[in-house]
Amino acid sequence: MRVGVRIGVDVGKARIGVARSDPHGMLATPLETVPRAADHGADIARIAEIVAEHDGFEAVVGLPLNLRGERTPSTDDAAGFADRLAAHLAPSGVLVRLVDERLSTVSAQGHLRAAGKRTKQSRSIIDQAAAVVILQHALDIERASGAAAGHAVEVTTMGTGEVAE
Template identity: 60%
Template sequence: MRRGVRFAVDVGKARIGVARSDPDGLLAVPVETVKRDLEGDTHIRRLAELVDEYSVMEVIVGHPLNLRGESTPSTEDAIGVAGELAAAISAPVRLLDERLTTVSAAKQFRASGKQASRSRDQIDQAAAVVLLQDALDRERSSGMPPGAALD
């Protein structure tokens, strides 16, 4: 397992959930929810600040394919954000299939008695945690970086 802090980014139309790992890559924890700026790049600048603040060695961006593994408008949106982020930071950016991460996070909230509709920021962070923990577990079991490097 490579050593270093990793980030996961769960891209949404209104918000972007962010999670980070510990330096040993054992555990993913929430960081914050970044408000999406659809007319500018405020969200990219904030993500770049966080990458610098935490000395991140790699960023995993959720790659939202549909259940058949096909691209959707959300897929193209996430790839666009990943590309913008890759241009703004020095750490590598990877795409990882994120099917059902937000659904899984919302189910966890409901199971704990919280209302998902009132916890959107926390759900976005939780989705990033689910994505990152999946990436960490994949790397630990395979010995290879998870997902696909952004071209």
């Protein structure tokens, strides 16, 4: 298991949930909900600040495939966000990984309902909880397999990322 703080990211149309791991990669906890910026600048900058504040070495971005494992418009949006984040974080040496996040928001909503929270009152909390689910899933995969979960986003010379297989 690699040592160091990882930042989990759940990309949504209006908000981005953010979570972090402990330095030993055992437990993910909620951090913040970042408003989605129309120009894709302020949200990327804020997440980069969060990574720096917590001394993160990696950002784990959820990749929302459909139940058959196929891409959707949300998949393309999250992948594009991961590309921009990877390009922004590359100079600092922070890696970005895309991890399958099927049902993370549904799982987060279920946990919150079980805790007595109502969905409409808890939208920003749901985003953070979804980021926790994504990051915890990635941590559990790494702990079980010994390999990092998902796929690394590589930054090309043109500054846009692509998924490394």
